Amino acid sequence: MKTVVIKLSGSLFSFDKDYSQVKKITKTLDEISRNGYKVVAVAGGGKTARNMQNAARNFHADEAFLDQLGIDVSRIHAKILTTCTTNSCQDIPKTLDEVVRCLSSSKIVFTGGLSPGQSTNATAALIAERTKAKLFVNATDVDGVFTSDPRKNKNAKLIKSITTKNLLSKVIDDKMSAGTYDLMDLLSLKIIERSKIPTIVIKCDSGRIKSAISGRSKGTKITS
Amino acid sequence: MKTVVIKLSGSLFSFDKDYSQVKKITKTLDEISRNGYKVVAVAGGGKTARNMQNAARNFHADEAFLDQLGIDVSRIHAKILTTCTTNSCQDIPKTLDEVVRCLSSSKIVFTGGLSPGQSTNATAALIAERTKAKLFVNATDVDGVFTSDPRKNKNAKLIKSITTKNLLSKVIDDKMSAGTYDLMDLLSLKIIERSKIPTIVIKCDSGRIKSAISGRSKGTKITS
Amino acid sequence: MKTVVIKLSGSLFSFDKDYSQVKKITKTLDEISRNGYKVVAVAGGGKTARNMQNAARNFHADEAFLDQLGIDVSRIHAKILTTCTTNSCQDIPKTLDEVVRCLSSSKIVFTGGLSPGQSTNATAALIAERTKAKLFVNATDVDGVFTSDPRKNKNAKLIKSITTKNLLSKVIDDKMSAGTYDLMDLLSLKIIERSKIPTIVIKCDSGRIKSAISGRSKGTKITS
Amino acid sequence: MKTVVIKLSGSLFSFDKDYSQVKKITKTLDEISRNGYKVVAVAGGGKTARNMQNAARNFHADEAFLDQLGIDVSRIHAKILTTCTTNSCQDIPKTLDEVVRCLSSSKIVFTGGLSPGQSTNATAALIAERTKAKLFVNATDVDGVFTSDPRKNKNAKLIKSITTKNLLSKVIDDKMSAGTYDLMDLLSLKIIERSKIPTIVIKCDSGRIKSAISGRSKGTKITS
């Protein structure tokens, strides 16, 4: 059975608003799972995490503590996702080993961050590595990787395919849009590179996740 | 050394707004601690918890699961409080035994809920019982227990003192304002009664917490 | 698959005497399980727990500590039950989440109490709520709920059906027999009420448990 | 600070009877602790454990499971002991490492068994080894090691001093009374031998424990 790892953008988890998108996405994950894939979905922390991190930073908490706060919130998000489908592992794993254990049931594994110093993107990449995933889908709040920041530059174009090496040098050179760091940070890229994990960056939307799994991605493909 | 247990209203934890009140209250707790009290402060879940619980209820989660979500959020609130003062236990206890262990350091112990089926009020009452506390201060978002709902009835009067027995029958008879349940639910009252824990209900505000500890409470006293 | 939760009276666990009843009951649970039900059985603490609690109370332990002692003993009882049938989860869950995890195996889950401040009855009710049980059977040491204490009043009659609301007011008004508190305490009733869990109170006996599951209960039915 | 490890006979924990002896012994341990010793007291399982083990054996449980049942009961006994004095570590350690951690507080550490396959005697010997104890006091339900079984042979004499080697060969040769195994099993003796732990076997009684610590033992001394 093939494994796919999907990072779900933290922007999905705004529970003071509408949450129909959450339902749609879990329905899609359920279909993917029933089509014979092992699915790990990694929830981000989103606005709730950022608000709490801002408060704690104001109280002089250190950066690693703030990372942990984000992890805690992302785990609650993962827990809420488990209520959307009975085809899900009821435990939220706290270590890579626990992810592996949960996955042995063939149910969808929902998880949040695992360790301070790692973005949830990097965590998702590590999980893809540990589970020898066939695909890592990074579902973000933009359409993919652009030639420049699409919010500032009308002429910015979506990049259809880029190598980890090129993306890495772009991230480091700061030539790319400010948001790029969030899309794919250094550690994520290093992991994708060392284990040659096929990776796609798309917008977090049930339709695009489905497309990405079936090989008709509309976002950016990262190759080794 | 005397122990005091203070339940902090979930309304305190609105991190998208201003958080100066959080700072003031932790400063007050610090003073109380340095004046020779062992302090346990129990954080509520507030709006963040309620939003998440609404989402999960919409996804058909059961009530006990929703209780657990509230506990998870309240623990993060407790964790954030630890960053406001170095005079605090860095661990957030998850069981009564862990509360006792943390308290042995004489630092302020911040905690959230402990078990589904218990409001954070009931948890605070249990902690007061387990630590043989001299006082349980329930800092809520109203001024104390009223003769009727003060938001609906202008003539509602604050009750200065009431026995657990009378309060219990009022809560059950539904004669009191709708919000009463939140102030003091059945389980909390049963625990206060069985262990005769001196209890005060006040508004969650640094000044009133200080007054309550020094014996000049402006809220409602619950006696056995 | 439907879930049933069965609270087993602590009086069952008198291991200095005869334990044939324990065997019969686990055999019945096994049949129920093989007939397509998911079964959770919650063991009480019984005399062993009460003796230890009396000792610890004499040593000035607080009430919450005594609750924990009772939980510890009830967990050992649950563990012993696992040896009666290979069709049982070998772990004794310590939290609601662990109950859910164990139940995913479809084997009988034996558990004891979970949290101080909760009777094993209330724990069983919470488990019924968390697992969306179709039936909660409270197997006690009396035949059901009576109009008055049957040990004192010859004319006491077994009540065949009662609403949670009526039972709650009776429990609070102290109009019922002293033992009623043990049958169904406030917290248990509140949980049954909030989640509308179909509940039956019967004597702890293999035959009556079988009858209750098959819909021919001889005890008291609690309705919403 | 010197460490002493004291094994307390399971016969002490008959909570259906009188428990004044428990109080006296914990008072003695408290005095020893306040006189500058680090104290670890290991509780046995006694009659409660044996009754449960008999039941489980009747249900065809394996021997290692029965060992674990005994450990569980002995841990509850240890927990009850913690309520007798505030000068005690509130945690009951479950591993040797946890014993070491608890002991760092200089409070009395109460513990039960730690691992199946080890009698509580052997556990106490291992703790003595791990904490580099100056003395291991085995407080049993007989006066010490006898030349033959004192319950069968009137002429049986208490042995004042014996080497581990001689005691070991006696235990193996079955030349000694049946109860000897309980006093000092093979594993205990092997541990005492490999680490040359000064050991005394006495009757479990507050006066004799005090004497043993102060060097005026009335029981049997085991030397290397």
Added chain:
Amino acid sequence: MKTVVIKLSGSLFSFDKDYSQVKKITKTLDEISRNGYKVVAVAGGGKTARNMQNAARNFHADEAFLDQLGIDVSRIHAKILTTCTTNSCQDIPKTLDEVVRCLSSSKIVFTGGLSPGQSTNATAALIAERTKAKLFVNATDVDGVFTSDPRKNKNAKLIKSITTKNLLSKVIDDKMSAGTYDLMDLLSLKIIERSKIPTIVIKCDSGRIKSAISGRSKGTKITS
């Protein structure tokens, strides 16, 4: 399904050399598992453990700490073994209860030592007892039990069959080769004796393990 427990000699784990033997043995275990056996394999600590123990002993660590070091190393060895076959439980159990839990999956369970004071041989015997194993294979670095030390005495003969009682007395009387203690220590033998576990001592080699399981052992049989 029948359970077999196989102790793998620590000498197998010399990862600075060649590790083809490790592969062969896990392939054999896999075959045994697929032939319908539940398999538990207990890894020893070997040279890596001994080197670390020598260092720690030089730093004045106590013997129980050294035992724990050996356990830690043996657990890493077990973890490495899990990478050789997908037909293995991914968790390394740390208690007997965890061994039982892992085994419920019917995959091969790899484990190391479990508790200080027990050799990995004794641990393997305890696991055989707890899982009611049909056979305990002790795969060592010699061919079996000899009449005297084969490394010193050319005329030493392999003993084909010996009772636990005879082997026990030989071990105690020190009449046997020095290495005997390693083959079968006192605690192992006591456990084998109390639960009458069929036991075979062979050289750690894939062919001989296969033979032992199929009833054509070339080593020493220990009988009750």
Added chain:
Amino acid sequence: MKTVVIKLSGSLFSFDKDYSQVKKITKTLDEISRNGYKVVAVAGGGKTARNMQNAARNFHADEAFLDQLGIDVSRIHAKILTTCTTNSCQDIPKTLDEVVRCLSSSKIVFTGGLSPGQSTNATAALIAERTKAKLFVNATDVDGVFTSDPRKNKNAKLIKSITTKNLLSKVIDDKMSAGTYDLMDLLSLKIIERSKIPTIVIKCDSGRIKSAISGRSKGTKITS
């Protein structure tokens, strides 16, 4: 009290050779601790880890699993270090929160790696961040950062001071010696940069560690 975090090169832990250097270094750490510093020392995995990782890679283990193996070995190294001085926390922390908890005792905290995807260097940097350390000393097996690989180029010169930004671009540009990656990987540098942690790279030797703490470092200083 100021905190210093010291990463100890894995090359220190060759227990098949001489271990006098280990003793010297722990003696130095002890002096630093007694001079009023809180000390965290992070042990590397060294040759033992690399041998095991090579074996597991040969068995087709994934990279994240290999990271975990290295962590496991480094934790055993940390454990062995605790035996060298009684002025050490007996627990080996497994998370950042546990490091903080251990450090509250003011004893030396020995730890290994914490999370896959992080080198022990990055872990040490995270600990420095989480504990708001005044200094992070990276004690490696070379003298510091060089202009080129000193093993290949005789004219390579030790760099006395370099900014995180410059070092980062050098590491990325591959302009530096191959060993540089090991000295300071990307994640370590990112953490040092985001929290402006004063950092020194020196050879792992008791004298140089002492010098570094007292402000007379002979290695390379990394500045923000």
